[in-house]
Amino acid sequence: METNVVIETLLSHRSIRKFKNKALTEDQVRLLVESAQAASTSSFTQSYSIIGIDDPDIKKQLRKIAYDSDYVEHNGYFFVFVADQYRNKVIGEEYRKDTSALDTTQRLIVAFGDASFAAQNLAVAAESMGLGICYIGSIQNDINKTAEILQLPEDVYPIFGMAVGYPDQDPEKKPRLPLDIVFHRNHYNPKPSSNSLKAYDQEVARYYQTRSGGTREETWTGQIAGGLEMPYRKALKPFLEKQRMGLR
Amino acid sequence: METNVVIETLLSHRSIRKFKNKALTEDQVRLLVESAQAASTSSFTQSYSIIGIDDPDIKKQLRKIAYDSDYVEHNGYFFVFVADQYRNKVIGEEYRKDTSALDTTQRLIVAFGDASFAAQNLAVAAESMGLGICYIGSIQNDINKTAEILQLPEDVYPIFGMAVGYPDQDPEKKPRLPLDIVFHRNHYNPKPSSNSLKAYDQEVARYYQTRSGGTREETWTGQIAGGLEMPYRKALKPFLEKQRMGLR
Known part of the structure; x- marks a missing residue:
């Protein structure tokens, strides 16, 4: 089967965990965000936001939460993707509507999907520009602290960060399941x-x-089986409840 | 800012809801799935599966659930993306491990993310091949029936379908938020x-x-506000509980 340059980009993905000391330009950041926004969005609700982090102090604080990973602090740019019902709640209130549907599991699933499609588009766009990326799910390790640092209101959930930058390593592609x-x-x-x-x-x-x-x-099945014994991030469900997301 | 062919592909996205009567080839399907698999996966857990549907009867059954949308039945191929903890549970059991961590919200979020990254990669790959796509979240309208049709075990959640095929319409791009x-x-x-x-x-x-x-x-804010008054798909939370996902 013949591929093309887009599919080659997708198939070449490796996570990058060491970046050169070179910041992305504002133009690059905007093009990445525009690429993210072009992704599908469930029922046109656009239930997500992207927070762009270039403040070194905020990066340092997030790094502490995320296993002290150096690449959360040192990268070309850092994005945080949040499931976002807050914006649509404010709109509903301005129209004097009952906004209680926002606390349903249906809306939670929609918002997590929208944020994830946008994030993956951004990842693909970045890699097409010769940049490397790494998703950072571990900003959830202390989710209340992350929410505080980013000043998140109710109805918003920070799902993952993404470190982006010029690769300073050339790792092998990680094999996927057959x-x-x-x-x-x-x-x-x-x-x-x-x-x-x-x-x-x-x-x-x-x-x-x-x-x-x-x-x-290490084998893959061995790694999977080992990981199952360690439930962690136990604050996520109470945090969702606090944010009034996915309640019913 | 200079773009490239990958970013042009991302920025050109429109959902396609009318397809030519031409099936995808097996080679196309495999390349799409391989592109999906190359996406990032949280902690390497690969917590998703893709169900490829070419059986006309199954497409017809799913169409009934999904607002009777013609393009769920008539397309070049139909994919369903499921958050999948079942595979990893079986592995854990074979290693005689405690697999109870699988019912946590942390694992639910991971599995929904993995499935969504894979789906978005597949969408991008399809569009790069000149195909059109449309996400079908409405397979959740009767989620118990969808699970029955696809014979889903516990620990699996069908998040969305995706109709893929040769476009038989040329819709305008839908404007995104500023x-x-x-x-x-x-x-x-x-x-x-x-x-x-x-x-x-x-x-x-x-x-x-x-x-x-x-x-x-119709304006966007008007549409958003109107939608908030109608909570629907109330079976999703009980279904998650039945599947033992996101319980704690």
């Missing part, structure tokens, strides 16, 4: 091929060996 | 410019006039 494991035909297939999974485990083990210079021994 | 409304600097700005919003309302009103041949009078 297509037949992720892709189902007409119905959900609850019994994926165990041979496929075994082959993938070997591929991931080889990837970690290379990436770590031979010190890391 | 950048300064969606994009905030360093902190959330709770008071966007009302002049910006007014100008946008006029732009959207003009768009609907053109699209409807002069019969539809």
Whole structure:
């Protein structure tokens, strides 16, 4: 199957966790945000916002929350994507409407989707410009603090950050699950091929060996199983309730 | 700011709701799924699956759920994106691990994000191939029925479908909110410019006039405010609970 430059860009994705000391220009930032905005939005609600962070002090504060990851502070630019019902609530209030539908699970799912489509468009646009990106879900590690730093009102949820910048590393692409494991035909297939999974485990083990210079021994299924024993970010559900999102 | 062919693709997005009677090839479907899989995935959990639908009977059943939209049945191919914890649960059980972390809100957010990043990559890849797409959130209108049709196990949530195919219409691009409304600097700005919003309302009103041949009078804020009064899809929260997702 013939590909094209867009698909090549998508297939070349690697997360970048070390950036050159070079800030994005205002023009670059605007083009990235415009690319994000062009993504689909459920029922045209545009239920998300993007917060652009170039204040070094705010980056430093977010870094502390996000496992003290250096690349949250040192990058070309930092974005935070928030599910945003606040803007539409204010509009509803101006029209003197009952805005209570905003606290439904339906609206929560819509807002998280809108934010995620926009974010992924921004990631693709950045990579097409020769920039690297890394999603930072760990801004949720202390979600109340993150909300305080970004001065988020009710009805807003900070889902993830994204560090963007000029790559200062050239990591290998991380292997993805075999297509037949992720892709189902007409119905959900609850019994994926165990041979496929075994082959993938070997591929991931080889990837970690290379990436770590031979010190890391890990399979994908082993990593997945290990992670299941550690529930974390227990503040997320109470935070959603505090924000009045997804209540019913 | 100079753009490139990738960004041009992103900026050219319009939803397509009428497709030619021409099926995607198996090679196209595989390339789309591979493009989807290349998207970022939180903590490498790959917590989503894609169900490819080419069975006309299943398309017809989904169409009934989705406002009887013709393009859910008639398209080049239909995808359903599901948040998927089931695969990782089975792996955990095989390793004899406690898998109870899967019912947390943290995992729910991860799985919805993974599915959405993959979906948006697939949308972009499709559009780069000259295909059109439309997200179909309304497969959630009767979510229990959708889950039954697709034979979804516990720990799986069908977020949206996507109709893909050769466009048989050439709609105008739908205007997006002014950048300064969606994009905030360093902190959330709770008071966007009302002049910006007014100008946008006029732009959207003009768009609907053109699209409807002069019969539809609607502003964006008017549409948003009107929608807030109608909570719907009330089965989503009980369904999440039934699936054991996002409980704590």
